[in-house]
Amino acid sequence: MTGRDGFTQVLRGELTKLVTVRSTVWCVLATIGLTVLLTTLATSVGSTNANEGPRFVDEFHFVHQPLTGDGTVTAHVVSQERSQEWAKAGIMIKAGAANGAPYAAIMVTPDHGVRLQSTFDTDISGNGGTVPRWLRLTRTGASVAGFESTDGNSWRQVGTVNVGALPASAEAGLFVSSPPKIETVKTNGGNETRGSATQGAAVFDNVSGTSLTPGRWTDDTVRPPGGDPLANEGRSAEEAGRFTVVGSGDVAGYGIASWQPPGNDDIVANSLGGVQVGLMAVVALGVLFGTSEFKTGTIRTTFAASPRRTRVLVAKALVLGGSVFLAGLFASVIAFLIGQRNMRRHGYEPPAYPYVSLTDGPALRAIIGSALFLAVLAVFSLGIGTIRRRTVGAIVVVLALVVVPQILAPVMSLNAEVWINRLTPVAGLAIQRTTERFDDAIAPWAGLAVLAAYAAVAFGFALWQLRKRDA
Amino acid sequence: MDATIEVRGLRKTYGSVVAVDELSFTVAPGQVTGFVGPNGAGKSTTMRMVLGLDAPDAGTALVGGRPYRDIPVPLTALGALLDAGAVHPGRRARDHLLWLAHYNGLPARRVDEVLELVGLATVARRRAGGFSLGMRQRLGIAAALLGDPPVLMFDEPVNGLDPEGIVWIRGLLRRLAGEGRAILVSSHLMGELEGTADHLVVIGRGRLIADTTVRELLAAASGDRVVLRTSDRSGAMSVLANAGATVAATDRDRVTVSGLPSEQVVALLTQQGLPFSEVAAHRASLEEAYMELTRDTVEFSGAGQEGER
Numbered sequence: 001m002t003g004r005d006g007f008t009q010v011l012r013g014e015l016t017k018l019v020t021v022r023s024t025v026w027c028v029l030a031t032i033g034l035t036v037l038l039t040t041l042a043t044s045v046g047s048t049n050a051n052e053g054p055r056f057v058d059e060f061h062f063v064h065q066p067l068t069g070d071g072t073v074t075a076h077v078v079s080q081e082r083s084q085e086w087a088k089a090g091i092m093i094k095a096g097a098a099n100g101a102p103y104a105a106i107m108v109t110p111d112h113g114v115r116l117q118s119t120f121d122t123d124i125s126g127n128g129g130t131v132p133r134w135l136r137l138t139r140t141g142a143s144v145a146g147f148e149s150t151d152g153n154s155w156r157q158v159g160t161v162n163v164g165a166l167p168a169s170a171e172a173g174l175f176v177s178s179p180p181k182i183e184t185v186k187t188n189g190g191n192e193t194r195g196s197a198t199q200g201a202a203v204f205d206n207v208s209g210t211s212l213t214p215g216r217w218t219d220d221t222v223r224p225p226g227g228d229p230l231a232n233e234g235r236s237a238e239e240a241g242r243f244t245v246v247g248s249g250d251v252a253g254y255g256i257a258s259w260q261p262p263g264n265d266d267i268v269a270n271s272l273g274g275v276q277v278g279l280m281a282v283v284a285l286g287v288l289f290g291t292s293e294f295k296t297g298t299i300r301t302t303f304a305a306s307p308r309r310t311r312v313l314v315a316k317a318l319v320l321g322g323s324v325f326l327a328g329l330f331a332s333v334i335a336f337l338i339g340q341r342n343m344r345r346h347g348y349e350p351p352a353y354p355y356v357s358l359t360d361g362p363a364l365r366a367i368i369g370s371a372l373f374l375a376v377l378a379v380f381s382l383g384i385g386t387i388r389r390r391t392v393g394a395i396v397v398v399l400a401l402v403v404v405p406q407i408l409a410p411v412m413s414l415n416a417e418v419w420i421n422r423l424t425p426v427a428g429l430a431i432q433r434t435t436e437r438f439d440d441a442i443a444p445w446a447g448l449a450v451l452a453a454y455a456a457v458a459f460g461f462a463l464w465q466l467r468k469r470d471a
Numbered sequence: 472m473d474a475t476i477e478v479r480g481l482r483k484t485y486g487s488v489v490a491v492d493e494l495s496f497t498v499a500p501g502q503v504t505g506f507v508g509p510n511g512a513g514k515s516t517t518m519r520m521v522l523g524l525d526a527p528d529a530g531t532a533l534v535g536g537r538p539y540r541d542i543p544v545p546l547t548a549l550g551a552l553l554d555a556g557a558v559h560p561g562r563r564a565r566d567h568l569l570w571l572a573h574y575n576g577l578p579a580r581r582v583d584e585v586l587e588l589v590g591l592a593t594v595a596r597r598r599a600g601g602f603s604l605g606m607r608q609r610l611g612i613a614a615a616l617l618g619d620p621p622v623l624m625f626d627e628p629v630n631g632l633d634p635e636g637i638v639w640i641r642g643l644l645r646r647l648a649g650e651g652r653a654i655l656v657s658s659h660l661m662g663e664l665e666g667t668a669d670h671l672v673v674i675g676r677g678r679l680i681a682d683t684t685v686r687e688l689l690a691a692a693s694g695d696r697v698v699l700r701t702s703d704r705s706g707a708m709s710v711l712a713n714a715g716a717t718v719a720a721t722d723r724d725r726v727t728v729s730g731l732p733s734e735q736v737v738a739l740l741t742q743q744g745l746p747f748s749e750v751a752a753h754r755a756s757l758e759e760a761y762m763e764l765t766r767d768t769v770e771f772s773g774a775g776q777e778g779e780r
Binding site: 010020 | 519522524543545546553558561566569571576581
């Protein structure tokens with residue numbers, strides 16, 4: 001009789017092993033079922049009122065004069081204090097000094113370059129540089145063009161924005177803002193967010209423009225009605241055409257990068273939360289796929305059929321990882337769709353929570369990443385199962401590494417929690433994150449790499465041991 | 472490729488225990504070689520080393536002239552039944568053979584053929600967990616036959632089989648040998664191999680005790696003894712002893728005589744007018760011959776389990 005014993009044959013044999021035992025098939029189904037079920041339950045409760053909160057913030061110090069009809073304003077920003085990454089210093093044309101009045105502004109920021117922004121919803125990036133910088137706004141009817149220059153001679157247009165509600169007589173001048181510093185600290189049983197005002201300062205010179213008259217400047221600190229404890233009063237001083245402006249707050253809204261929306265839930269990660277329960281079935285599957293060979297003695301039959309042991313274990317890992325990946329991908333897609341639908345019903349809607357589709361980059365990364373997380377975890381479990389050779393012992397070891405930290409972390413200090421989420425296999429769950437949070441421990445792919453390192457070490461040791469030991 | 476197993480100077484120790492010691496023998500094609508020894512003698516260890524499962528401390532085991540690990544499609548070169556219990560209880564009998572077939576690229580129809588061959592076709596879709604030991608033995612034999620190999624190795628295949636199964640497996644072993652295959656069958660009971668084995672490899676405490684044909688072993692164990700039945704036991708004993716024979720009373724009316732051929736015993740008794748009802752040349756059973764051989768090497772006296780590694 002002729003046969004073949006290539007790697008393909010071993011792969012096929014291992015696949016047959018996986019699908020012909022009820023317990024392993026059950027584990028695959030349980031992975032899907034638990035993931036989808038837990039996501040469904042978790043997203044059926046909880047809601048947000050983020051869309052009932054304010055939709056913009058309009059707080060800054062404004063040094064201005066009237067600008068009637070079309071015209072130009074130019075200024076040179078000599079220096080800017082690095083009070084916040086999103087501190088802003090530049091020139092603005094605004095319908096009036098009232099809170100919420102339409103505007104167009106061009107500004108420099110310490111960390112995010114030159115920006116042309118308008119009406120709390122439009123944000124155009126210019127060059128990446130900082131101060132010193134020349135800035136210019138040119139109004140033509142409702143349209144305002146923004147320019148920047150490093151020397152005041154050669155100008156580069158950043159863009160043009162349309163400010164529909166700008167009256168013929170508007171206010172134009174210099175502005176400075178600096179958003180409050182928000183800190184989240186852990187307290188017993190939860191997080192507490194604390195804010196404190198910051199104060200930005202910038203120096204301008206060479207301020208010129210159509211119909212601007214020296215000495216006729218008006219100072220206004222723009223504030224919402226009732227004020228804001230997180231923004232200080234601003235002020236300005238002029239000396240021989242050199243202006244020092246001090247301001248506090250931010251000018252932003254949905255669509256502007258510096259905007260801090262009132263809700264910061266990660267709706268993608270939340271809809272994939274079921275994975276944290278589904279992973280238990282994956283651990284059981286991975287461990288069983290390894291230990292059952294030793295428990296039943298079929299490992300000898302296996303090695304009699306393929307004495308090349310490395311090939312056998314690699315085939316096992318590929319079949320297991322591939323199957324879990326497909327099951328995990330299916331579960332993640334279903335969980336994501338159900339989760340998004342449920343959360344929309346509970347207030348997670350635009351503009352606070354824009355709709356996320358399956359194919360959006362971060363969502364796609366989180367979904368495929370969740371499937372990868374489960375697949376790599378399965379291989380890690382297989383490795384531990386092969387090393388320990390006892391089902392219960394191996395499951396306990398893996399769950400101790402994966403589940404216990406998740407239970408312990410929330411009751412520990414923020415610092416301890418960060419390190420747990422960085423160094424244990426749970427780090428892999430970072431791949432599900434699509435928003436930045438104060439307690440982010442590790443970047444998405446780096447987190448998955450931590451889990452992969454665990455899997456590689458366990459798998460490598462299992463391989464070494466399997467080759468060395470008598471079967 | 473020669474259908475043989477060649478074991479040369481094989482040695483394996485577990486800690487301070489020597490399981491197999493300088494063992495050499497050859498399993499030739501076209502015959503059934505019985506591999507006999509008491510529990511713990513090292514039979515299973517030897518078989519595992521032949522399969523490359525355990526690494527020997529010294530020596531070599533070759534199948535068809537090469538180490539098992541170097542054989543390209545192993546199941547088509549050597550079929551082995553090591554442990555009938557080594558089946559996942561949750562897997563159907565047919566599926567157990569199917570993954571094994573896939574491992575060596577053998578066609579699925581071969582799975583149905585061997586199931587038919589061992590008489591498990593009707594239970595092919597039942598889970599192995601519900602199988603009796605006898606059914607598992609048959610499943611293990613089916614697995615060994617899957618690749619239609621020229622060399623077969625069975626470790627205690629008769630264990631757990633009912634009388635009908637024992638008759639069946641003896642017939643199967645004879646038939647496989649008749650097809651020119653080399654067969655190695657282990658047993659801790661020599662009697663199980665009577666009428667089946669052509670050749671015997673007897674080991675005790677890991678060492679080779681005998682490597683011989685069944686015919687030679689029986690002849691050696693039988694010696695030239697004569698069994699005599701007589702109503703005058705003491706008279707017969709003194710007459711025969713005076714004639715130079717060694718005489719031993721084995722029963723009330725039975726005497727075993729050695730040192731005199733049976734014709735001379737009859738002549739002496741007739742001459743003295745002593746009554747006798749039976750004179751027969753003694754023929755040892757294989758079991759007796761084996762007991763004789765292994766008397767000094769029984770590892771576990773009493774009812775020992777098959778606890779060898």
